[in-house]
Amino acid sequence: MIKQKPERKIKWGSIAYFAVxxxxxxxxxxxxxxMLQTSFKAQVDIMSSEPTWVFTPTTDxxxxxxxxxxxxxxxxxxxxxxxxxTFLTLFTAGLASYALxxxxxxxxxxxxxxxxLIRMVPTAVLAVPVFALWQNWGIEDxxxxxxxxxxxxxxxxxxxxxxxxxKQIPIELEEAAIIDGCNAVQIFFQILFPLMRAGYAVAAxxxxxxxxxxxxxxxxxxxxxxxxxxVATTLYLTDxxxxxxxxxxMGTLLVIPPLLLTFASARQVIQGMTAGAVKG
Amino acid sequence: xxxVTRVSDLPRKRTLSLATFGAFKSFADPKTYVAFxxxxxxxxxxxxxxxxxxxxxxxxxxYRWSIGVPWDKRQFIGWAAFERMLTxxxxxxxxxxxxxxxxxxxxxxxxxxxxxxxxxxxxxxxVAVFRTIFILPYMVSPVVVGLIWRYMLDxxxxxxxxxxxxxxxxxxxxxxLGFTRLEWLGSPDLALPALVLTDLWQWTPFIFIIVxxxxxxxxxxxxxxxxIDGANWLQTxxxxxxxxxxxxxxxxxxxxxxDVFKALEVxxxxxxxxxxxxTEVLSLHIYKTAFTSQELGYAAAISVLLxxxxxxxxxxxxxxxxxxxxxSDL
Numbered sequence: 001m002i003k004q005k006p007e008r009k010i011k012w013g014s015i016a017y018f019a020v021x022x023x024x025x026x027x028x029x030x031x032x033x034x035m036l037q038t039s040f041k042a043q044v045d046i047m048s049s050e051p052t053w054v055f056t057p058t059t060d061x062x063x064x065x066x067x068x069x070x071x072x073x074x075x076x077x078x079x080x081x082x083x084x085x086t087f088l089t090l091f092t093a094g095l096a097s098y099a100l101x102x103x104x105x106x107x108x109x110x111x112x113x114x115x116x117l118i119r120m121v122p123t124a125v126l127a128v129p130v131f132a133l134w135q136n137w138g139i140e141d142x143x144x145x146x147x148x149x150x151x152x153x154x155x156x157x158x159x160x161x162x163x164x165x166x167k168q169i170p171i172e173l174e175e176a177a178i179i180d181g182c183n184a185v186q187i188f189f190q191i192l193f194p195l196m197r198a199g200y201a202v203a204a205x206x207x208x209x210x211x212x213x214x215x216x217x218x219x220x221x222x223x224x225x226x227x228x229x230x231v232a233t234t235l236y237l238t239d240x241x242x243x244x245x246x247x248x249x250m251g252t253l254l255v256i257p258p259l260l261l262t263f264a265s266a267r268q269v270i271q272g273m274t275a276g277a278v279k280g
Numbered sequence: 281x282x283x284v285t286r287v288s289d290l291p292r293k294r295t296l297s298l299a300t301f302g303a304f305k306s307f308a309d310p311k312t313y314v315a316f317x318x319x320x321x322x323x324x325x326x327x328x329x330x331x332x333x334x335x336x337x338x339x340x341x342x343y344r345w346s347i348g349v350p351w352d353k354r355q356f357i358g359w360a361a362f363e364r365m366l367t368x369x370x371x372x373x374x375x376x377x378x379x380x381x382x383x384x385x386x387x388x389x390x391x392x393x394x395x396x397x398x399x400x401x402x403x404x405x406x407v408a409v410f411r412t413i414f415i416l417p418y419m420v421s422p423v424v425v426g427l428i429w430r431y432m433l434d435x436x437x438x439x440x441x442x443x444x445x446x447x448x449x450x451x452x453x454x455x456x457l458g459f460t461r462l463e464w465l466g467s468p469d470l471a472l473p474a475l476v477l478t479d480l481w482q483w484t485p486f487i488f489i490i491v492x493x494x495x496x497x498x499x500x501x502x503x504x505x506x507x508i509d510g511a512n513w514l515q516t517x518x519x520x521x522x523x524x525x526x527x528x529x530x531x532x533x534x535x536x537x538x539d540v541f542k543a544l545e546v547x548x549x550x551x552x553x554x555x556x557x558x559t560e561v562l563s564l565h566i567y568k569t570a571f572t573s574q575e576l577g578y579a580a581a582i583s584v585l586l587x588x589x590x591x592x593x594x595x596x597x598x599x600x601x602x603x604x605x606x607x608s609d610l
Contacts, residue, residue, distance in 0.1 A: 017400075018405075020399065020400070021400065021410055024396070024410075024414070025410055025413045025414070027481070028413050028414055028416055028417055028481075028485060029413060029416070031417075031425075031428045031429065031432060031481065032416060032417075032420065032428070034428060034431070034432060034439065035424070035427075035428045035431075038431065046437055047436075047437060050442075051439050051442055051443075088325075091321070092321040092322040092325060093322055095318040095319070095321060095322065096318060096319050096321075096322035096323070098318055099314075099315040099316075099318035099319045100319075103312075103314060103315035103318070104312075104315070105312045105315040105316065105319075106312070111319070111323075115326070118326065118330055118331075119538065120538045120590055120591075120594060121330065121334060121587065121590075122541055122542040122544075122563050122586060122587075122590070123542060123544070123563075124542070124544050124562075124563030124564070124566045124567055124583070124586070125334075125337060125563070125566065125583040125586055125587055126330070126333045126334065126337070126583075127566070127567060127570065128337065128340060128566070128570045128576050128579045128580045128583060129332075129333035129334070129336035129337045129340055129580060129583075130333045131570070131576075132336065132340060132345075132351070132576060133332065133333055133336055135351075136351060148325070148328065148329050149329050151325050151329060152325050152326050152328070152329025152330040153329070153330070155322055155325060155326055156326075159322065183314075184314045184318070185314075188318075209419065212421070213421040213422060213423070215421075215422065215423045215545045215548070216544055216545065216548070216567065220571065230421060230423040233423055233424070233427070234423065234427075234549065237427070237549070244431055244434075244437065247427055247431070248427070248428075248431070251421075251423075251424040251427050251428065254421055254423070254424055255420050255421060255424050258419040258420065258421065259416065259419060259420070261419070262412060262415060262416060262419045263412065266408065266411060266412040266415065269415055269418075269419065270411065270415065270489055270493070273415065273418065273486060273489055273490065274489060274490050274493045
């Protein structure tokens, strides 16, 4: 039965529908707006008894945060750790997912399942043993220790995701390449790699996000020279007289890269979020 | 004599065993070596970065070992740490807090996220813009999420308490309903709800996006058929759409469950477990035991307990329905 609604009713429905959407969007945006707004406020405006919605914006907080406290050092650390982790993860995950998807070898199913299981382990559980082991190996307060840990943390998801992408590529391409005399290494780098760019984009976003945002291990495994941005941000959180303006300025700076990624490639972000659940 | 030589004929025996055990045959296959070569870097990093630490946690849990004590001076105590856990009220409270936190998050987020997805299922104008907005909270660093919400819930400068009080003053009959200054993070009763609220803000969009993608993947014929059979809107959802989404919903629950037990940063920033122990989830308790009380061995033992809890819950969920079984490509 095809329902015939009067035209007016549909319109009202649409308006209510749209209103719900806008309301939800405002809830999603409000805290982010609060952060931005506060980061441009002077301490007087923040501490006033009435929340101020109209105020004279100031870049004081940013100036203090960027020029006062070794911001460049923390940023450099975060960028180095983030990019190296991403590169290393994508490279090794790409090779591994190709082997899992296309090559036959004993223990293949076991390996595929165990990479999934590893995702379950909380970082807090690993904090103690990683701290102990890294200390033994002498990498407990450098970037190398962080990169090793973050790569291991990002690998299961990256393998899982790229595995799904390789599965979608028709195997005939590779068969043709084999007939033409290509070996597995050539097939991977010359045939599959260019076709998997979309998958790599998604994997890169999520791997970078892990390394850029991680806090706990960064807190434990870094010293004042190797500290990353998330840890540096919490340094402004003291018990007496919290400088909310400075904190929110740091927070804004920390959030810019992931938010830019979201705006630039929302489709990839959604692909990554739904990977494993919807498409599989 | 000749017969004996024939039986122990080595090359023949080898071919035989190769044919019997497929595994060995593939070991001999040059392709297998290529596969291992491709896997080696990833597996090496996973083993060194995750598996060795994971097994080390089990090992460490058998020792009394504090920060600053050299590794070889640690003291073997066997299962004593686990015996201690049986009577450790802090651990018991912490387990209770963790389960409460996980329960409310799972229930509220699944219901809200699924309801929103069902409500907003049909294509709407500006769908891309709204989707981008909805995934923003998910992409914000947990540390920053904690900071923003701690600021908004702050007893002195927070907007939430301010407007609750303002509404309560304007409409006094609403005051008993909570429209006063609640001082969320300083109250043992409201600190955990505040953390749940924060998590709802960050993660409901995640469930919304997944369920929405699942709904859009459903074949249109089925819902149309149910319409034709006379099912109303609610019946279509309850008896057609939700059952078809079953495996997606289960994986989502599983993914969230694992993440909730992992969650630590936001709580670390917002309450650091307080007031009292009211928000001290197990993962935070592990951190504090290790790095505040400096009992690394005992912290490792609690870590083992946390792994066990997650395993039991995940296996329980997978018992209900194992989405992996449906994946024939593994």
